[in-house]
Amino acid sequence: MHRKLRICDYRPLMDQLKGASPPGPPVLFPSQGDANYLTLSLLGCIKSIESLCSRFLWNGNITSKAAEKVSWNVVCLPRSEGGLGLRNLSIWNKTLSLKLVWLLHTRSPQAEQLHIILCSVQPPSLSSVRDCYNWYVDDLYLDSFNTARTWESVRDRSSTVDWESVVWFGGHVPRHAFHMWVTHLDSLPTISRIAAWDHNVENSCLLCNAPDENRDHLFLRCRFSERLWKMIIRRLGYQPFLFHTWTSLIEWLRMKDYTCPQTLHKLAAHAVIYHLWLERNNHLHNAVFSSTDRIFKNIDRHIRNTILARRGRKKFHSLMCTGLRFS
Incomplete structure (x- = not known):
């Protein structure tokens, strides 16, 4: 080409991508063929496409501005380095x-x-060879x-993380694992993080009204969360105990014992973190309140359905029997 591409040159491609965006939940991991199709020599076009991908990832659509919780560079890191493994199109x-x-x-x-x-x-040739x-x-x-x-x-690199298997274990529920990943990176818009940007926001927990709603408090130390964790821990066959730090929760999920399979630990923990965030958002946006008993029943039913849907996998053969043993 005798000149650089202009916006009008690649606008048909952008319009085609926008028109081809399917409804429903976002597809987080495009194939290599898709990446080849999106590869262009113009930085502006690549940035525009990455912007569409970011909007689709965080919003589920490409029309509204992306509410990014994790930077795109981190998203494009491999899972073993703390990312999602998407392709950075520029690289x-x-x-x-x-x-x-x-x-x-x-x-x-x-x-x-x-x-x-x-x-x-x-x-030029210096030799006949x-x-x-x-x-x-x-x-x-x-x-x-x-x-x-x-x-x-x-490609960009980062240090290898030791929590990959806690988030992306075999048989994980995609939406729960994705939420667990964002939570582990401490990128959720908790009140404490919002208050750091806007000092007029009252920094109190939406579930128990205690001060300073940060990640560890909301998911582990809140009175509402503690009651739910005790019910879940007892359901897994243990004497009730609590986690006081996020690190202690991650260490427990990495431990192996004979009481309960590790996969069931992770399924339950992912579900608890996910449903606590749903409950918190229902308090904030809809003024809807649920009891811990109701949330526990929803989590228990969801875990049973997950095990049944994956019963053909080796890890899930005995999980239902293990879960029923302590019901």
Whole structure:
């Protein structure tokens, strides 16, 4: 192309993407083919597409402005490094552009001859020996371009996290795991975080009216949350106990014992965190209040349904029997 792309050049693509956005819950993990389709050489177009992806991720639609809780750079990290594993299109574009550089040197003799004729310039040659090319990445010389290795070399990185298996365990409920991920990163708009931006907001817990509604208080130390946790812990076959810090909850979810399977621990904890946040938002936005008994029944029914839906998986074979043993 003899000039840079303008907005009017890629507007049809943006209109097609907006029109192709399906209704319903957002698809969090596009395929590699989708990423290839979205890869363009224009930074502005890529940023526009990433903006649509961000809106779809956080809002479930692409019309309203994204209420981002976690930065896009973190979202695009692998799960093992604390992200969701989405592709950063800017870096993916760079990776595929490097592939074009490789293809320039590994084209067929016919294509090379055509290029020579079109350019009318004889390529320089210091030797009669045919040139050979290797792709050098991560201290390795490869005979051909390797997209996966190149992507791993140029992408953003972060330190490996030790809580990946707590959030993204096999058989997790997607909406619960996603909410657990945001909660673990302490990115939920709790009253304490909102009060840090707006000092006119009264910083008190919406479930128990105690001061300072932060993550640890809302989900672990609130009187309402404590009553619900005691019911859940007893339902799992333990003597009631409480968690006083988020770290202690994560450590408990990583522990193995003979009383209750680890998968059931995580299913229950995810469900508790998710339903507590729902209850908190119902207090705030709808002035609707539910008892801990009602929430417990909803969680218990949801866990049973989850186990039944996954009963064909090896980890879930005995979970229903374990759950019924302490009912």
